[in-house]
Amino acid sequence: MANNNYVPLFETKQVKGRLFFRCIAASIFLGICFIVMYRVMFFPVGGKAERWTWIGLFLSELWFCLYWFLTTVSRWNSVYRLPYIDRLSQRFGKELPGIDILVCTADPLMEPPSMVVNTVLSVMAYDYPPEKLSIYLSDDGGSDLTFYAMLEAANFSKTWLPFCKKLKVEPTSPEAYFRTASEPVNAEEWLSVKKLYDGMKMRIEATTKLDRIPDYIRKQHKGFHEWDFITHKHDHQTILQILIDGRDTNAVDIEGNPLPTLVYLAREKRPQYHHHFKAGAMNALIRVSSRISNGPIILNVDCDMYSNNSKSIKYSLCIFMDEEKGDEIAYIQFPQKFNNLTKNDIYGSSFRVIQQLELAGLDANGGPMYIGTGCFHRREALCGKQYEKNYKVDWKKLNDTKANESASLLEETCKVLASCTFEHNTPWGKEMGLKYGILVEDIITGLSIKCRGWKYMYLNPEREGFLGVAPTILLQLLVQHTRWAEGHLQIFLSRYCSLVYGYKRIPLKLRLAYCPFNLWAANCLATLYYVVVPCLFLLKGFSLFPMISSPWVVPFVYVALVHRAYSLSEFLWVWLFNRTTSYFFAFFQTILKLLGYSQLTFALTAKVSDENISKRYEQELIEFGATSPMFDILATLAMLNLFGSFGAIKMVILDADEDFKVLDQFGLQILLCLVLVTVNLPVYQALFFRKDNGKMPSSVTYKSIIFALLACTVAMY
Numbered sequence: 001m002a003n004n005n006y007v008p009l010f011e012t013k014q015v016k017g018r019l020f021f022r023c024i025a026a027s028i029f030l031g032i033c034f035i036v037m038y039r040v041m042f043f044p045v046g047g048k049a050e051r052w053t054w055i056g057l058f059l060s061e062l063w064f065c066l067y068w069f070l071t072t073v074s075r076w077n078s079v080y081r082l083p084y085i086d087r088l089s090q091r092f093g094k095e096l097p098g099i100d101i102l103v104c105t106a107d108p109l110m111e112p113p114s115m116v117v118n119t120v121l122s123v124m125a126y127d128y129p130p131e132k133l134s135i136y137l138s139d140d141g142g143s144d145l146t147f148y149a150m151l152e153a154a155n156f157s158k159t160w161l162p163f164c165k166k167l168k169v170e171p172t173s174p175e176a177y178f179r180t181a182s183e184p185v186n187a188e189e190w191l192s193v194k195k196l197y198d199g200m201k202m203r204i205e206a207t208t209k210l211d212r213i214p215d216y217i218r219k220q221h222k223g224f225h226e227w228d229f230i231t232h233k234h235d236h237q238t239i240l241q242i243l244i245d246g247r248d249t250n251a252v253d254i255e256g257n258p259l260p261t262l263v264y265l266a267r268e269k270r271p272q273y274h275h276h277f278k279a280g281a282m283n284a285l286i287r288v289s290s291r292i293s294n295g296p297i298i299l300n301v302d303c304d305m306y307s308n309n310s311k312s313i314k315y316s317l318c319i320f321m322d323e324e325k326g327d328e329i330a331y332i333q334f335p336q337k338f339n340n341l342t343k344n345d346i347y348g349s350s351f352r353v354i355q356q357l358e359l360a361g362l363d364a365n366g367g368p369m370y371i372g373t374g375c376f377h378r379r380e381a382l383c384g385k386q387y388e389k390n391y392k393v394d395w396k397k398l399n400d401t402k403a404n405e406s407a408s409l410l411e412e413t414c415k416v417l418a419s420c421t422f423e424h425n426t427p428w429g430k431e432m433g434l435k436y437g438i439l440v441e442d443i444i445t446g447l448s449i450k451c452r453g454w455k456y457m458y459l460n461p462e463r464e465g466f467l468g469v470a471p472t473i474l475l476q477l478l479v480q481h482t483r484w485a486e487g488h489l490q491i492f493l494s495r496y497c498s499l500v501y502g503y504k505r506i507p508l509k510l511r512l513a514y515c516p517f518n519l520w521a522a523n524c525l526a527t528l529y530y531v532v533v534p535c536l537f538l539l540k541g542f543s544l545f546p547m548i549s550s551p552w553v554v555p556f557v558y559v560a561l562v563h564r565a566y567s568l569s570e571f572l573w574v575w576l577f578n579r580t581t582s583y584f585f586a587f588f589q590t591i592l593k594l595l596g597y598s599q600l601t602f603a604l605t606a607k608v609s610d611e612n613i614s615k616r617y618e619q620e621l622i623e624f625g626a627t628s629p630m631f632d633i634l635a636t637l638a639m640l641n642l643f644g645s646f647g648a649i650k651m652v653i654l655d656a657d658e659d660f661k662v663l664d665q666f667g668l669q670i671l672l673c674l675v676l677v678t679v680n681l682p683v684y685q686a687l688f689f690r691k692d693n694g695k696m697p698s699s700v701t702y703k704s705i706i707f708a709l710l711a712c713t714v715a716m717y
């Protein structure tokens with residue numbers, strides 16, 4: 001643009017420490033070269049078994065190197081963006097675009113309506129003109145409990161929104177706000193709003209507990225009639241209710257200000273039609289919202305993530321509306337952060353490396369991934385539009401595209417958009433909206449938008465944009481990671497593999513930067529090899545690493561230490577457990593699906609747990625407490641390394657007279673075993689010492705001992 005007075009609405013800065021990171025990367029590379037040299041030069045000349053084991057170990061190390069290279073590409077160049085909202089207000093004043101906020105929920109038991117309501121209220125209270133906001137909730141649980149909660153929210157918003165504005169409340173989720181905020185000096189109004197909120201919460205929780213809406217409530221809203229004939233949550237008509245019609249001049253808060261539009265949708269479900277999980281829900285919402293408010297910008301949030309920063313919309317608009325760079329942007333992703341982490345974040349849910357380094361790195365390489373929640377989309381781009389050079393948006397023209405029909409007419413005419421058959425023979429789920437058929441619909445959708453020529457950005461403001469609920473039970477975490485790893489591998493093995501699909505469409509760096517995520521699951525083989533084989537060969541008396549007295553030890557120790565050092569803030573056990581169980585399961589399930597032996601299922605993550613589990617979580621005790629093949633594997637591997645370490649200690653003691661030759665020869669192998677034993681300490685504790693219900697079930701204990709003993713016996717004889 002040839003405008004000399006142009007002042008950008010945002011700036012791009014480099015993440016600090018880039019030089020340091022690159023020096024470390026170079027030194028790791030050097031270390032890797034030495035490791036490869038060692039493996040080639042010291043190839044065993046002895047027996048066949050030894051040679052094959054050596055080759056296996058070498059291949060695992062080559063895999064780790066390749067993986068390291070790919071992650072380094074994604075971290076090489078990291079940037080962050082600084083939006084200037086005061087400039088936005090100066091330049092655009094009241095001419096801001098309409099924003100449609102799409103929230104998804106799927107099950108009133110696993111995602112309690114009281115939580116959903118908080119998410120909805122938090123986004124209703126954005127610091128943005130309410131007449132330009134429309135909030136849509138998709139309820140895949142098709143539950144009148146959730147519907148009722150939304151009615152309550154609609155009512156409470158009349159008090160909550162002016163209260164937030166007046167007190168500059170942050171965060172705007174009432175639950176999160178009242179949990180942390182201290183009572184102000186002049187507290188009368190504050191207390192009355194709190195009381196109102198507590199009353200609403202109590203009523204919602206009471207109906208959820210009852211699992212039924214009492215008749216006297218049912219009579220209060222026509223919408224409940226929709227449930228009169230529903231017998232199953234997967235077999236019902238479309239339910240669409242406009243709870244607040246923002247166009248209605250009577251829809252005002254207690255101070256007479258307009259309210260945002262609020263819509264409840266439970267799309268049609270029939271057993272004979274696949275509903276495509278969240279992607280299907282989002283596509284139905286995109287269509288329905290396009291008829292009702294048609295906001296050019298769409299914000300997508302999961303029901304378990306509330307808005308924690310009321311400026312997020314304005315931040316994103318600084319990018320979308322920047323006259324020079326904004327028009328090519330398809331989406332702006334915020335990181336997924338959580339508000340229920342414990343002090344030491346025992347399950348590593350803060351994803352520090354991913355959120356601070358890798359997504360910022362992807363941003364510099366051409367754009368972050370779309371990670372399903374906390375993402376602002378340009379409607380056109382999400383609906384399949386190809387980016388054309390010199391494409392320009394006229395924001396003024398985009399205003400006022402709202403429907404004219406009455407709310408009840410709209411409710412009727414929009415129903416068809418959310419029916420099971422609407423998408424037949426249309427590009428929905430393929431070129432339009434979110435893509436179907438992959439468990440991480442978000443990632444694949446983001447990638448295909450990029451391949452249509454658009455750009456995207458990552459925004460990670462100091463005050464987090466969204467805060468969600470991270471799993472508090474180990475098994476749930478592993479199941480969630482299995483779903484992610486499986487979805488990613490599915491992408492890698494499909495025609496959407498970034499390397500192939502992105503060829504000539506997106507930069508090579510970006511194609512490569514997708515790979516470490518897509519290949520999460522593939523890590524399992526090399527990791528399992530490294531966890532099992534050196535330990536067994538220690539018992540067998542075969543050395544696989546350089547002698548402690550030889551200089552070749554240095555690169556091994558250096559690479560292992562430094563490579564893990566950036567992630568030291570995350571506990572090693574999460575890293576290990578994921579690689580040996582979730583990734584392992586994801587790997588095999590993906591293969592089974594490719595061969596047609598298994599079908600896609602989306603295992604919803606539970607957002608609540610019982611009181612005892614929550615207590616243990618707060619005490620930072622890892623929650624096992626269930627039988628699962630994943631735990632059998634975990635425990636067996638832990639026992640194996642324990643036996644390996646015992647064997648090694650015995651060998652060292654017996655050898656004490658001979659100048660510790662054993663220690664010299666097997667030092668690194670013993671060290672590896674001992675490190676694994678240390679990482680597994682919580683597992684031993686859960687297997688043998690804990691008394692609470694979060695301990696490992698005894699069947700797992702017996703099985704793991706037997707399997708590990710068997711493996712050791714086979715190795716030794």
Ligand SMILES: O=c1ccn([C@@H]2O[C@H](COP(=O)(O)OP(=O)(O)O[C@H]3O[C@H](CO)[C@@H](O)[C@H](O)[C@H]3O)[C@@H](O)[C@H]2O)c(=O)[nH]1
Binds near residue numbers: 281373
């Ligand atoms: O049939 C379904 C299944 C899920 N959901 C919703 O999808 C969201 C994500 O489900 P959740 O169980 O919370 O999974 P997470 O692993 O926490 O989700 C992450 O990973 C998913 C892909 O696996 C992305 O869709 C999510 O946005 C991302 O937050 C929730 O709002 C659900 O209500 C539906 O609407 N319909």
Ligand SMILES: [Mn+2]
Binds near residue numbers: 302304468605
């Ligand atoms: Mn979630």
